[in-house]
Every structure is written in C-alpha cells, then in structure tokens.
Amino acid sequence: MIHLKNISVHFKQKNREVHAVKNVSLEVESGDIYGIVGYSGAGKSTLVRIINLLQHPTDKSSEVIVDGKNLLSLSQKELRKERKKIGMIFQHFNLMASRTIADNVAFPLRNSGLSKAEKEEKVEKLLDLVGILDKKNSYPIQLSGGQKQRVAIARALANDPKILLCDEATSALDPKTTLSILELLKEVNQKLGITIVIITHEMQVVKEICNKVAVMENGNIIESGNVVDIFNQPKQALTRDFIRTATHIEQAEKKILSHTKEQVYELKFSGRHTADPIIVEIYKRFGIVADILYGNIEFLQETMIGTLFVTLEGKVELNELEAYLAEQDVTITKINKKT
Template sequence: MKLDAMIKLQHVDVTFNQQHRTVKAVRDVSLTVNRGDIYGIVGYSGAGKSTLVRVINRLQEPTAGQVEVNGQNMLALTNKQLRHARTKIGMIFQHFNLMNQRTIADNVAYPLKGSGLDKAAREAKVAHLLELVGLADQAQGYPAQLSGGQKQRVAIARALANDPEVLISDEATSALDPKTTGAILALLKELNEQLGVTIVLITHEMDAVKEICNKVAVMEDGQIIERGSLLQIFSQPKQPLTKDFINTSTQVNQAIEKISQQALTLSDTQRLIHLEYVGTAADAPLITELYKRYGVVSNILYGNVEILQGTPLGNLIVVMTGDQANLDDALNYCQQQQIHVSPVKLKQEVAQ
C-alpha cells in the first residue's frame, strides 16, 4: 500500500520577538506524518514541540516554512477556508478545556454548531461519540461530576465531532494517573484503527510513545534531533537525549540508580555491563553461552524485555566475572550476536 503524507512541514521556523530578546522556539523543522500514523513528538518542556504542532492548524503562525495538511497549503487559505480546514484537525489538551456550565452532551455537541446538521442528527452523533469513548451513560451529567480520565474522554469525543482526519494530542495524558493514562492511550489507538484518524502525540513521556506510536521524533531546543520508527528509536538511539528518554522508559536509569546506592565495588576480574538486544537475539541463551565458551560468569542485576511493534527488545545489566582476555572475548561475542554492549558508570564513579 502506498503511503501518502497527511501532514508535511518543510523548513518551519517560529520566532518570538520579546521585549529584550528574540526566542527561536522552532528552528528549521521538516516533518512528514503519513496517513494513519500515530506519530509521537517527544521532548522536555521548552523543546518547542507544542509550538510546532500548533503550526499544523495555524493556531501558531510560522515565521518561515511550508505547511500542508492532506495536500492543502494551510498558509494560502483565507480565514473562511482556514476555519473549515480546522474542523478536520481535532485537538485535545492536558487540561480538557470543557465548559463546566454545559452538560457532557452539550460539550460534545458544541463544535457541531454551524455544521448544517439538524437537531436530531446532532443528538444522534453526540450519542454515537459518547458511546465510542465509553460515556454513553453520562450524557446529561456535568464535567464537575467526572474523573480526570472521563473528562479527557469527553474532550476526545468533542474533538471527533466534525470527523477529523487528524487528531492532535498535546500532553493530553500528563495530568492523569498511570492507569488512566493507559486507558486513554488505548482509546486513542482504538480510534486510530477504527476511524483511520491520523494522530500526532505530543508528550514528554517516552512511555506514552512506546504504548501506541509507530513513528517518533525527538525535539530539543526547537529542533528535531532524531526520528524514525518506534523500533529504530528504541533499538538504535543516536543522541544522548534520546538514550536518556529510553533508559528512563525501560527503567534502566532507575536500575543504575539503585545499583549505585548499593555501593557496589568491582574487582579487576569484574565488569558492570549494559546489554541491549533486539529480535531473535533476545531468544538466545546468552548467559549460558558466555559461560560455556569463555568461562565468564554473569550475575544479572536487572532485566527487562518488551515487545515493540511485534519485536522483542531486551535490556540486561550484569556483572561479568572472568579474566581480562576472556571478558574481552565474551563482549566481542555479544557484539557479533548483534547485542549492543556498553559499560555502566555508577553515580559515585561519575562524581569522582
């Protein structure tokens, strides 16, 4: 199947001229999101990711560059054309932005004003949307009666009211607890599969990206510093920031922190090693093989295996014990098996 671009950003800049300084929030960013993608844009606060996605529907005007959505040049539209184009780009936010004085049904129906649908058709559509997000029994309630996760479901239903082709989630799970976050992410994945809506997920949490995205871009200081498929990014990260995000998500950073607290000391015949492996390499009896071939004993301090896009991705932190030559041979063998090998520096070693 031929992939076609739903969103195409080319050389986009966004510059803010403040009283005493100029801030380049987005710098020469080019990005293509294909139809049906769930594309994660991850970065810390201030990276420019929210500013970038607001360029897509021109809630933020770019200083330079080109913006296309479904083949339409967004920067060439008149105000009337832009209003229509925005109906096909739904947005959900961290703080829900619901109208507290209106019922749940009225909140969802609000974008349908001016849609041309009669009252019966609007009510039928609202009922369908609330059913879709699992809130059919809450139609006549009010936002104050709902939990945070339920409020976000209402916001998602509202964002779907005009049958958008694109749904932008701007830190939409950041205010939610982990269990609720998982449920909202699962809902977004379901909507992507059922409705074919293209989703752009803005977040500072790689865990959210890992759950549902098929593509990832990492932003820092207004630029995209790395991009690729979910599996590429997790298995072959190039940039230090990307590695930090991934190690936090796979809990490698937390494991190193705990190991550091144990005041672990290594002899001359020991090495503390982080092993990362993908696909069939995850199935091999590595620890047994290292002992049989090289007499190297591996004490596992941390282990984790995840399935990303149907492919196993594993992490081990081990203390390897053996003479120097055999340790070198064992690590070379790991690399020959397509296992990424890196020495672990404990916190006390970094501080020295």
C-alpha cells in the same frame, strides 16, 4: 499526510527574541501515532500548533502541507474548512461548565447542517465510542479527570477529522487513567483510521502508544524515527535519558552501582534474539560467566526489547565478545560509576 518543511518560529518576549522552532522538517504518514517528546520549552507545542496554523511560521520558505494541501496558501475561508479535518485535545480539557456532556460534544456540530436527530445520534455514537454514554446528561463538574478527557476526545472527533492533535493530553492525569486514555486513543486510531500526533514530555507515553517519535531540544529535532529503532539504539544523550527513565533502567542502574564494586555491563537485545540463551552461549564460546544483576523486557510495536545488567567473570576480551554479540543483534556497554 503531514509534511512540515523548514519550519521556524521566532517571537519577542520581554525585549529578547525567542527562537522557539529552528528550521524543522517533519513527516507524519497516514495512520501514524507520532510522538513529539521534549522537556518544557523545547518547542514541541509550538510545532504542533503549526499543523493547523494556530501558530504561523515566521520563515517565508516554510511549508505546511496537510492532506495534500499547503495551508499557508489558503484563504481564511478555505483554512477554516481544512481545520475541521484536524481535531485537537489539550491538557486541561476546555469543557464548557454550563453545558451537559452531550451539549459539549455537540458544540462543533452547530453549523454542520445535520438535523437535531442526526446530531443526537452522532453524539451518542461518539460518547459510546469513548465509553461514557451513561454520562451524557451530566455536567463536567460531576466527572473525573479521565472522564473529562474522554469527553474532549469525543468532541474532537465530532467533525470526523482525519488528524487528531494531542497537546500534553495526559499530563493532568494519574498513571492508571493515563494508560486508559492512551488505550482509547489507540482504539480511535485503529477503528477510525485517524492519524494522531502526540506532544508529551514523558517517554512512557511514547512507549505505550506511538509507532514513530521525534525528540526535540531547544527548538530542534535532534533525533527521529521508528520507536523500536530509537528505543533500541538511541543516538543522542537526551534520547537515552528519556528512554532510561521511561523503562526504569536509570533507577535500576543507580541501585546496582551503589551495591557492587565489580565492573557492570549492560546488554541490550531486540526482536528475535530477545529470548535466545545468550548468557549460556557466552559461557560456551568464551568461558565467561555472566552474573545477572537485573533484567527487563519491554514490548514496543509487538517487538521485544530486553536489557540485562551483568558482571563478567573470566578472561574478558571485550572486542571479541562485542563482535560475537553484534552478530546476534545484541550490544554490550561498559557501565561506569558516575562521579
């Protein structure tokens, strides 16, 4: 569906050259909800604007292939036509204050060739889909932040796009409203078959909705793949930091380490072994008593991922224990106090 190849973006800023994106390649398959996560300045927003060529790559070898077409080879007229297949929503909604909610959603349909009655019917269907049909005659100032974002989603869907780009679309919302918007996006993906690309600095957003993720740092993608695999076995330090914050493990670790002088170990489980009696088996096989200090289970793409913080009593042969746990798809890591 989306193939970005050798994407680089350089520009000058206050007499210095900024390398916003550095030779990045990315593939998003049809039907994906693909998250691109990174801190501010990582290059993620610049990268997503490449998808509809609101930002052009600066490297001549770059390719932007969307739905089988290389957008860089199209004329302006052809590009405008292809852009209609790509909806976009933003952090700050960008609604027209002087127009009703229905008129905001109808705005992209002004040159669609639909009759007035057909436009009204389509607008009502879209507002019903996003759950605010009763607000069609209201104005943006009368809506909450979550309701405004629902309007923005309905407007982005007006031209029946195949792709929806979400640039920090939940950053201005409270946690409860964020979850409701993410549920709506998941529903849009499932009901309409729309491929969604989400730009965010919050791994919590990725955890809730995405099936794939790419982590960006300093213009590079440092890690990418299936969300379950990335959460279960992150390879990069930044990815681990994002995940531990999103799953609240970081806070738990700090509290545990501040209240115990014993060596603490982290056990990570996934899939079918999450519910297995591993602690009992450790005692039976090795005579080691595992005292559980903290436990957590996350559900990602219908897969359970579990985390335990434990202390171990008995003669611990870590190599033997590691080997046994690896056979059960469980990893064990010694947690050191940070100085």
